[in-house]
Amino acid sequence: MWEQVQLVLAQSLERLEVTAATILPGVVAALVLLSVSVLVAGAVRWLLRRVLATIGFDRRAQAWGIIAGGDGRVMLAPSELTARGAFWLVILMGVALGLDVFGASTTSALGLSLLAFLPRLVVGALIFLVGVAAARFLERGVLIEAVNMQLRLARVIALGVKWLVLALATALALDHVGIGRPLVTIAFSLILGGIVLALALAIGLGSRDAVRRAISRRLKRPEGPRPGQGGEPIRHT
Amino acid sequence: MVGIPATPDRLAAAAAAMAVQAQLRAGFPANAGAAVVLSDDRQGAVSPDEPLHVPAPGGAPPMVFTGERLGARSALPALLEVAVASGAPACALVEPLPRDGAPEWLHWLLDPVLRGGFDVVCPAYRRRKLENLLNTGLAYPLTRALFGRRLRQPLGREIALSRRLAERILEAPDGGPEGEGGEDLWVITQALSRECRVCESFLGPRPPPRGPVPEVPQALASLLGTIFHELELHAPLWQRTRSSGPVETFGDPGMLEDAAGRPDVAPLVSAFALGWQDLRSLWAAVLPPQALLALQRLPRDPPEAFRMGDRLWARIVYDFAVGWRVKAMDRAQLLRSMAPLYLGWAAGWVNEVAALDAAASEARAERLCEAFEAEKPYLISRWRWPDRFLP
Numbered sequence: 001m002w003e004q005v006q007l008v009l010a011q012s013l014e015r016l017e018v019t020a021a022t023i024l025p026g027v028v029a030a031l032v033l034l035s036v037s038v039l040v041a042g043a044v045r046w047l048l049r050r051v052l053a054t055i056g057f058d059r060r061a062q063a064w065g066i067i068a069g070g071d072g073r074v075m076l077a078p079s080e081l082t083a084r085g086a087f088w089l090v091i092l093m094g095v096a097l098g099l100d101v102f103g104a105s106t107t108s109a110l111g112l113s114l115l116a117f118l119p120r121l122v123v124g125a126l127i128f129l130v131g132v133a134a135a136r137f138l139e140r141g142v143l144i145e146a147v148n149m150q151l152r153l154a155r156v157i158a159l160g161v162k163w164l165v166l167a168l169a170t171a172l173a174l175d176h177v178g179i180g181r182p183l184v185t186i187a188f189s190l191i192l193g194g195i196v197l198a199l200a201l202a203i204g205l206g207s208r209d210a211v212r213r214a215i216s217r218r219l220k221r222p223e224g225p226r227p228g229q230g231g232e233p234i235r236h237t
Numbered sequence: 238m239v240g241i242p243a244t245p246d247r248l249a250a251a252a253a254a255m256a257v258q259a260q261l262r263a264g265f266p267a268n269a270g271a272a273v274v275l276s277d278d279r280q281g282a283v284s285p286d287e288p289l290h291v292p293a294p295g296g297a298p299p300m301v302f303t304g305e306r307l308g309a310r311s312a313l314p315a316l317l318e319v320a321v322a323s324g325a326p327a328c329a330l331v332e333p334l335p336r337d338g339a340p341e342w343l344h345w346l347l348d349p350v351l352r353g354g355f356d357v358v359c360p361a362y363r364r365r366k367l368e369n370l371l372n373t374g375l376a377y378p379l380t381r382a383l384f385g386r387r388l389r390q391p392l393g394r395e396i397a398l399s400r401r402l403a404e405r406i407l408e409a410p411d412g413g414p415e416g417e418g419g420e421d422l423w424v425i426t427q428a429l430s431r432e433c434r435v436c437e438s439f440l441g442p443r444p445p446p447r448g449p450v451p452e453v454p455q456a457l458a459s460l461l462g463t464i465f466h467e468l469e470l471h472a473p474l475w476q477r478t479r480s481s482g483p484v485e486t487f488g489d490p491g492m493l494e495d496a497a498g499r500p501d502v503a504p505l506v507s508a509f510a511l512g513w514q515d516l517r518s519l520w521a522a523v524l525p526p527q528a529l530l531a532l533q534r535l536p537r538d539p540p541e542a543f544r545m546g547d548r549l550w551a552r553i554v555y556d557f558a559v560g561w562r563v564k565a566m567d568r569a570q571l572l573r574s575m576a577p578l579y580l581g582w583a584a585g586w587v588n589e590v591a592a593l594d595a596a597a598s599e600a601r602a603e604r605l606c607e608a609f610e611a612e613k614p615y616l617i618s619r620w621r622w623p624d625r626f627l628p
Contacts (some may be wrong), residue, residue: 060564062565116316137567141567141568143519144570147574148573148576150507154511154515234583234587235367235368235372236369236453236456236583
């Protein structure tokens with residue numbers, strides 16, 4: 001009886017050793033890859049912080065319109081955001097590679113699909129970033145011009161332009177990444193089409209008079225000529 | 238050598254060149270010189286380095302090709318080239334305007350260079366006190382505070398300069414005038430930065446310009462773009478200049494009679510209020526909190542009570558110069574966003590000087606310039622350490 005127990009225990013230990021000998025190299029390799037990726041990610045973050053600080057990335061980002069500046073809103077500096085994004089990207093790549101070398105069929109497939117997904121994710125993020133910059137730049141330009149044209153709804157118009165461009169950029173980015181492709185396209189088309197249709201109906205049908213009255217009352221200045229133009233004996237040039 | 242840009246009206250430029258040629262013959266019989274049309278169209282035009290043929294009386298004026306750059310921006314460099322190549326002792330860039338009211342204008346423009354030994358003649362005009370407010374509120378006080386010379390109208394859109402200065406400018410090009418319509422100011426800053434002899438000539442009333450008058454934001458952006466560009470180029474020079482002095486003046490510096498009736502400042506105050514409402518967040522990227530607080534406290538009602546203090550206005554202009562330098566936002570947007578602030582200043586200015594006579598309004602302009610000079614250390618400080626917001 002005792003001999004049989006010893007035999008079963010020995011066989012179990014032997015199987016455990018074999019299993020450990022099979023899995024352990026993969027685990028060690030995955031841990032090594034993860035450690036290396038943490039080190040590389042830290043180095044990339046440090047390097048990016050230094051380089052972006054040297055070239056004045058935060059100031060340039062403000063000038064390009066990627067971030068709003070000086071209005072009291074607190075947010076992470078663009079250079080810090082970029083450095084942290086790069087850090088986690090490298091970590092993610094390390095995890096994906098670690099899963100791949102782990103060897104198991106499921107984790108290997110997960111790692112490979114994660115690796116294949118990363119480039120699209122990066123390009124999608126870039127598309128979104130460019131969209132944000134374009135949206136802020138256009139918002140600012142439209143706002144300034146609308147104020148200079150004395151439009152009372154300048155901020156509303158500028159916000160409309162901003163969100164339209166942001167929605168377009170989001171749709172493009174999501175489409176590129178491959179998330180909810182038909183849904184995003186349909187949603188964007190519906191929103192844009194709805195806005196255009198509503199405006200067309202409002203102006204073309206029942207609200208024509210009301211829109212005309214609203215435009216004359218709210219958009220146009222009711223009194224006097226625009227500054228700098230005829231009507232007053234003040235000449236700026 | 239007198240050059241007249243063919244842009245925007247080529248026919249008017251040709252007619253003006255013929256009139257100027259006749260005046261040159263009458264005014265300078267010993268050395269009449271030539272009036273040329275500066276055209277960006279190669280057809281019928283000669284290059285600046287080709288010899289010019291002065292036409293017989295009544296003949297078509299010669300046309301000089303200004304190069305590939307379009308518009309008035311290319312006119313001045315081409316004029317300098319043709320004047321130096323032809324050995325002219327003086328050259329002038331003038332606009333094709335009807336000059337019936339001031340027959341001696343060409344004499345006052347060229348004589349200080351030809352006989353007085355000056356390098357630059359800055360033309361000035363007899364105006365009403367509420368005309369040319371961009372000049373009164375920005376160009377005059379800024380150039381005076383920065384370069385130390387009291388040129389009353391540095392935005393004359395016309396200029397005369399000596400051959401010596403033309404050669405020096407051509408030898409050391411720095412990219413030419415910045416923006417459309419900044420040629421005169423560019424030449425003046427070139428002369429002031431080289432410590433040349435500068436004078437001012439009053440040419441009589443300014444004829445109304447042909448074509449559309451630029452809108453305030455466009456004119457403001459063009460003017461400030463040129464000045465701020467020169468600020469960046471000549472920072473060591475203007476930071477050394479601590480006070481201003483008068484320049485020699487020729488001609489009659491009188492002012493024209495004002496039109497009847499008090500001007501309506503409500504649209505100007507309304508433009509400022511709308512700007513404060515919608516552009517405040519953009520201004521916050523450039524203006525320190527103290528300036529924003531001061532702007533918030535300006536009384537807007539009634540419009541006739543609106544005033545913007547000289548010190549506040551000077552600091553706002555200097556803050557925008559620093560914002561332009563550090564590229565706090567897109568430069569074109571930055572300059573155009575300043576239009577409501579300028580209109581607010583203009584409202585306060587009109588409220589103050591509308592009831593004054595010519596001498597009193599000039600004295601008021603003098604006080605404004607003194608404020609710009611007094612605040613210059615603030616500009617120097619912020620220019621050197623732009624990240625600091627000084628109280």
